[in-house]
Amino acid sequence: MKINEQPVLTWIVLLLASSGTSAAGSQTADIGQGQKRAAVCFACHGEDGISQIPGTPSLAGQDRNYLETALYAYRGGQKRQDPTMNAMAQPLSDSDIINIAAYFSEMVPMYAGGQRGACGD
Amino acid sequence: MKINEQPVLTWIVLLLASSGTSAAGSQTADIGQGQKRAAVCFACHGEDGISQIPGTPSLAGQDRNYLETALYAYRGGQKRQDPTMNAMAQPLSDSDIINIAAYFSEMVPMYAGGQRGACGD
Numbered sequence: 001m002k003i004n005e006q007p008v009l010t011w012i013v014l015l016l017a018s019s020g021t022s023a024a025g026s027q028t029a030d031i032g033q034g035q036k037r038a039a040v041c042f043a044c045h046g047e048d049g050i051s052q053i054p055g056t057p058s059l060a061g062q063d064r065n066y067l068e069t070a071l072y073a074y075r076g077g078q079k080r081q082d083p084t085m086n087a088m089a090q091p092l093s094d095s096d097i098i099n100i101a102a103y104f105s106e107m108v109p110m111y112a113g114g115q116r117g118a119c120g121d
Numbered sequence: 122m123k124i125n126e127q128p129v130l131t132w133i134v135l136l137l138a139s140s141g142t143s144a145a146g147s148q149t150a151d152i153g154q155g156q157k158r159a160a161v162c163f164a165c166h167g168e169d170g171i172s173q174i175p176g177t178p179s180l181a182g183q184d185r186n187y188l189e190t191a192l193y194a195y196r197g198g199q200k201r202q203d204p205t206m207n208a209m210a211q212p213l214s215d216s217d218i219i220n221i222a223a224y225f226s227e228m229v230p231m232y233a234g235g236q237r238g239a240c241g242d
Contacts, residue, residue, distance in 0.1 A: 051184055054184060054186045055184065055186040055187050056184060056187060057184050057187040058182070058183060058184060061179070061230065062178055062179060063172055063177060063179060064175075066175075066176050069176060078202065079201070079202040079203065080200070080201055081199065081200040081201075082200065109182065109230035
């Protein structure tokens, strides 16, 4: 039995990692609700998901599951300790987190040089 | 005195926030050294700073000071608790962190749809 457990576990991990579903499970994200709930994030992270404040991350186009995990960690207050983000995440429901993460992840990241839409490396 | 302290403090905060220097102070980043030191990050965050692993953030074009702050927090192990990142950040010097943050922040973010260089919203 021992010999076969590792490959099976590996496959389960890979399947979960590549599923594209929310970190919370199979709940479908509501982008519209995410946009409404994300309004409170815009002051720092930008309405277009591009932060203009040094030290604050841009969220546009960021990995959805990563954003969810980060928000859960900020809400929990243990794994991520940041006074502002802990306070901001506190009132969020699981659905809020899933929707907000989906909303920002669908945004277009800013191109190099700070110009959205200016193509080229 | 009390009346004037707040505006002065506000200006100091704003000046620091807009200085564009590293979070660690005025140390100049060495992008080349950052690239070398960042090699260990590529397996998960992508050689081009675009993660292909759900749950792992892309770093290309991310705010430089934010990346520094995150790395310091992972290295400290208190404010950000993540077994992988705590272990990865542990051996980094302050210069490593400044250089790695600068290296990723200078990269071109991926465009929407997963195609680097495919212009358009």
